[in-house]
Amino acid sequence: xxxxxxxxxxxxxxxxxxxxxxxxxxxxxxxxxxxxxxxxxxxxxxxxxxxxxxxxxxxxxxxxxxxxxxxxxxxxxxxxxxxxxxxxxxxxxxxxxxxxxxxxxxxxxxxxxxxxxxxxxxxxxxxxxxxxxxxxxxxxxxxxxxxxxxxxxxxxxxxxxxxxxxxxxxxxxxxxxxxxxxxxxxxxxxxxxxxxxxxxxxxxxxxxxxxxxxxxxxxxxxxxxxxxxxxxxxxxxxxxxxxxxxxxxxxxxxxxxxxxxxxxxxxxxxxxxxxxxxxxxxxxxxxxxxxx
Numbered sequence: 001x002x003x004x005x006x007x008x009x010x011x012x013x014x015x016x017x018x019x020x021x022x023x024x025x026x027x028x029x030x031x032x033x034x035x036x037x038x039x040x041x042x043x044x045x046x047x048x049x050x051x052x053x054x055x056x057x058x059x060x061x062x063x064x065x066x067x068x069x070x071x072x073x074x075x076x077x078x079x080x081x082x083x084x085x086x087x088x089x090x091x092x093x094x095x096x097x098x099x100x101x102x103x104x105x106x107x108x109x110x111x112x113x114x115x116x117x118x119x120x121x122x123x124x125x126x127x128x129x130x131x132x133x134x135x136x137x138x139x140x141x142x143x144x145x146x147x148x149x150x151x152x153x154x155x156x157x158x159x160x161x162x163x164x165x166x167x168x169x170x171x172x173x174x175x176x177x178x179x180x181x182x183x184x185x186x187x188x189x190x191x192x193x194x195x196x197x198x199x200x201x202x203x204x205x206x207x208x209x210x211x212x213x214x215x216x217x218x219x220x221x222x223x224x225x226x227x228x229x230x231x232x233x234x235x236x237x238x239x240x241x242x243x244x245x246x247x248x249x250x251x252x253x254x255x256x257x258x259x260x261x262x263x264x265x266x267x268x269x270x271x272x273x274x275x276x277x278x279x280x281x282x283x284x285x286x287x288x289x290x291x292x
Contacts, residue, residue, distance in 0.1 A: 139160065145158050
């Protein structure tokens, strides 16, 4: 039985926005006010970035709920609180930078210029097999599931719970650009599972921390990817053992999963063997259990 990861969003280019006496650095996810860094929570920064991307637009409250909170039930109070925190960080008069548009929403009150963000990447976090997962002390890293340059820590890791030995996958980000991709992945996954209830062919995102670096999402682990499964000699039920009809069935199942995503106007954009995960069928699981 096969499953597929949800759409792997391509990270946007790192950008640097200048407005009034402030700057927002997309790579470092950092707000500068008069040249000094200001600490803010995730949602106010997400709201600011969203408004900076379309500075001439009036951003309605329903639009902000969908784009920033990914939740149409978010209250107006949550939006107002985020705006208030931004205004406090900016300093100056109330409407100097973000202007209320009565009965509608908000817009930028000052010109905005955007350039490529050429600031250095934040330092990568370091993780080795056996280390505790950052901010998840009950989970230990087993092995990386992603390739990385020799000077960088892989960003996707298989981990095991120290007591239950349950396996999970953690995908990390250390800068604002990669964090934005994780946020998109959470949104896509939620939409898929709400729109296709009961469809087990898409991995579930079980938890996340998008507030503290290193940011991460935590997903279920369903098994090896198709590339590993096809070439690992330890996999007795690997691709080589399948009949032609079974191979065609496997491809058909993947196609059905992709078609389900396409029916919701979600394009994967990175479909390849390493993004297709192979789960044992119920029959295979029973055989494996009876052989132990």
